[in-house]
Amino acid sequence: MNRTVASGATALVVAVALSGCSLLGGSDGALPAPSVPPTASRTPAPTATETEDPDAAHIEASATPRAPTPVATEAAVPDPVLTPIPAGTVLTEGDVVSPKGSIHFHYRVVADGDDTFTAQYTGVTSSLPVPIGVGFFERERQVGDGLTYPGVGDAVLGGPTPAPVSEDVPLDGSGVDPSGLVTLVVSSAADAGQTDLPIEIAGGKVLAVAAVRWSVPQRQTNVHPVDGGARSNAAGPVTATTASGAPRSYTVARDDLIGDVAARFGISVKALVWLNADVQVFGDDQYLYEGTTLNLDPLAR
Known part of the structure; x- marks a missing residue:
């Protein structure tokens, strides 16, 4: 809420x-x-x-x-x-690497101190010829799945990124306890109408997944x-x-x-x-x- x-x-x-x-x-x-x-x-x-x-x-x-x-x-x-989680508290973090090594980045989620949270994506590199999307989901996903919505805390990053990219995104939609978001998903953000792409990187295709481990302080x-x-x-x-x-x-x-x-x-x-x-x-x-x-x-x- x-x-x-x-x-x-x-x-x-x-x-x-x-x-x-x-x-x-x-x-x-x-x-x-x-x-x-x-x-x-x-x-x-x-x-x-x-x-x-x-x-x-x-x-x-x-x-x-x-x-x-x-x-x-x-x-x-x-x-x-409901007591807020102190600002700056890191609730989860980890690294994401796609199966073929085309995508690398670090993610973490921090508390803002007012019952909201921010997803931070840092050091993002990709050698794929399409933009990539990142977002959190409430259930597990598999590489190759197709997505119909981008997830919570989603962001779209540019195409090939030889220089690392960073992005901070509000974790809107997570409520006051984000620990129900169990999977971080990287997907192709290519235009759905683009037909000259290999099927595995077509728009909405899941490119990488990472299980999310949360450490949320007890609330009062x-x-x-x-x-x-x-x-x-x-x-x-x-x-x-x-x-x-x-x-x-x-x-x-x-x-x-x-x-x-x-x-x-x-x-x-x-x-x-x-x-x-x-x-x-x-x-x-x-x-x-x-x-x-x-x-x-x-x-x-």
């Missing part, structure tokens, strides 16, 4: 929280389950992809998507945080979701867990309310919105859209 969006979402939540709106009540900052009418008497929740027909009897006029509103008492809840956060079990207005399934067994993602069920889902996992509404900057609710009770997948892992924001 882009840090700018996440920070904007948190600022929005805090500002709304201070406006005095109250969803769940309580004087001590806790998030007790709200008192709501029986499920059968409420407006059914539309799915995230459902087209809202203003003439349909089961969709109320007030059910307009909007940003969630935490209760006023959440103003006292600490803001969610004050958001620790724990599944308290399905309940009224928070009855969906946990659809993934982390390596430690903590809930990683949750799929919204019909009639789920954002306050009850947050309470089920022992976190504040503010934290749930921090984890899901684009989440939307509808209706005065703040229903979530059925079928929406919510992230519960701070490292996957």
Whole structure:
């Protein structure tokens, strides 16, 4: 998730929280389950992809998507945080050599200190008659494979480069934990319409690969979701867990309310919105859209 969006979402939540709106009540900052009418008497929740027909009897006029509103008492809840990796920390590095020795370079990834990272490609030389592209991928690739997208932290370097070339590239798209990118791929960046090239260096062909070994420092956060079990207005399934067994993602069920889902996992509404900057609710009770997948892992924001 882009840090700018996440920070904007948190600022929005805090500002709304201070406006005095109250969803769940309580004087001590806790998030007790709200008192709501029986499920059968409420407006059914539309799915995230459902087209809202203003003439349909089961969709109320007030059910307009909007940003969630935490209760006023959440103003006292600490803001969610994830400690950044110190700037300049080297998270991975290595050398890349193509099978025939036509391409050589060194790579490394360093932390920028603000939940972003930079891929550094140095000493790049190539004797091939085509530009080369480099990028990180979430799964293994093989020399000779064809690519349909250039990867994360991708850069295009010139044609034959007898003098070493260096390039620093933002690792956009990696999230706050880049260790899921397991392969560095070098591919031909030749024009896809160029037909006079040998097939092995045609546009998009993988020329070299390197397995990436990460050393990511442990991050600290004050958001620790724990599944308290399905309940009224928070009855969906946990659809993934982390390596430690903590809930990683949750799929919204019909009639789920954002306050009850947050309470089920022992976190504040503010934290749930921090984890899901684009989440939307509808209706005065703040229903979530059925079928929406919510992230519960701070490292996957």
